[in-house]
Amino acid sequence: MISGYWVSQICGTAARLGLADLLLDGPHTVAELARVTGSDADGLGRLLRAAATIGLFAELESDQFDLTPLGEQLCDGDPSGSLRDRAIALTSAGHWLPYGRLFDAVVSGQAQDHAALGTNAWAYYAEHPQERWHFARTMGSFSAEASRAVVRHYDITRFRRIVDVGGSQGALLTGLLAAAPSARGVLFDLPEVVEGAREALADRGQADRVELVGGDFFHEVPAGGDLYVLKSILHDWDDERASQILSNVHRACDPGARLAVIELLLPSQPAPSFVHLANLLMLVELGGRERSLEDYTRLLAQTGFLLDRTIPVPGSTYPWTVIEAIRQEV
Ligand SMILES: C[S@@+](CC[C@H](N)C(=O)[O-])C[C@H]1O[C@@H](n2cnc3c(N)ncnc32)[C@H](O)[C@@H]1O
Incomplete structure (x- = not known):
């Protein structure tokens, strides 16, 4: 539970780089994927191995990676069948930075959008159309x-x-x-x-x-x-x-x-509920x-x-x- 944020960011980064789509036509080497995504080969190799460890990809011989059925859910597509928009929206700055200030929110009772983003969440999205688009598609799904x-x-x-x-x-x-x-x-x-x-x-x-x-x-x-x-x-x-x-x-x-x-x-009445988690997010x-x-x-x-x-x-x-x-x- 404590290191759960590692997993969130691995999913979000793999989604943002479009790795699942790149592997749809079959396995590729780290070097090929690094070139196409404009990433550092060492950094991307580490991401791919960590993502393989949680089941998104499979590591083959000779530095190659393949897609798994779990990872396929990060392929681009209509959000009714793809989790790519959700993975990006929930791990990008608009969500990620305020949530990193949960402690401050609880102690002060105040939202952290201004402290984390310099403005309120909707004004932030107005200035960041790409993130707004991923968030809108997530809500839409x-x-x-x-x-x-x-x-x-x-x-x-x-x-x-x-x-x-x-x-x-x-x-x-x-x-x-x-x-x-x-x-x-x-x-x-x-x-x-x-x-x-x-x-x-x-x-x-x-x-x-x-x-x-x-x-x-x-x-x-x-x-x-x-x-x-x-x-x-x-x-x-x-x-x-x-x-x-x-x-x-x-x-x-x-x-x-x-x-x-x-x-x-x-x-x-007192009862465990997903809505208590949503309440903290709000x-x-x-x-x-x-x-x-x-x-x-x-x-x-x-x-x-x-x-x-x-x-x-x-x-x-x-x-x-x-x-x-x-x-x-x-
Ligand atoms: C959490 S989303 C819900 C969207 C939609 N009703 C749904 O459930 O999928 C909140 C919506 O409120 C809109 N919104 C925020 N501030 C607004 C304002 N001042 N006037 C009109 N819409 C606003 C946002 O752009 C966003 O689409």
Whole structure:
């Protein structure tokens, strides 16, 4: 457990160098791989042997390396079947440097993005498009998977205009629209993020059903939806900031409109849970927090939404819950 970070960085570095793709056509020598990747041959040889020790590659005779089925998961490709984006996103500076300051986060109770990156995480990503792209594809793969589970358990066909607030590249929204043929979608995120979504939407054949809107959800969100979706958004922020987002959604929609908050729930009783690990990540990287159902119910009530029901959506990597609320008059 203590040296687990060695393994994370070996996976991330192998992914960044594209070693799995280079070995897809058969074994190569260290010297060949060093030349193609522009790496130091001694350093790359050490990486390959360490990576072989954890099963990503196999060392053959005469300084050659081959790919294993485990290592094949680091080949480039759609993140629904490839772990390359995730390996890069979670071991690059935007995630890695703040997490290295976990001690400071725990002692101070403060996020470490400013101390580690010189700015907040989203501004950092705005300045680092390549890292932003890997992170967006990682989130997209979780959301595409989540959307398949959501539409199995949550009737989406009732809605006509679905606004995905902080919807990144639209992986969730397009999954929802596929199950609601008469609905149209609005994909709302930071301007540089929605710009990057154009191609992904076209690839999924949904460009003509989705309006792209760039903006800042602390300022305003698009009006007139009958369903607003917030997936993995509120957990990025403390209660004050999360309330501002919810209040802006409240201002944008009519009484009776529905809100679907899709998040992981902290257990209400003492129990080991993956969500406790996610909660620590939210503290150190963003100053956000995971919440229990009671916490979400309170936040929603304070911002003019009545909790209607909670729908657990099993069937994906993480145990998502849809928390459905109705916009009230205030
Ligand atoms: C953790 S990601 C979740 C993305 C998506 N909902 C999902 O679950 O895959 C948070 C998203 O919030 C967006 N975001 C951050 N700050 C924002 C702001 N001020 N206004 C609009 N979107 C913002 C980010 O660009 C990012 O796409």
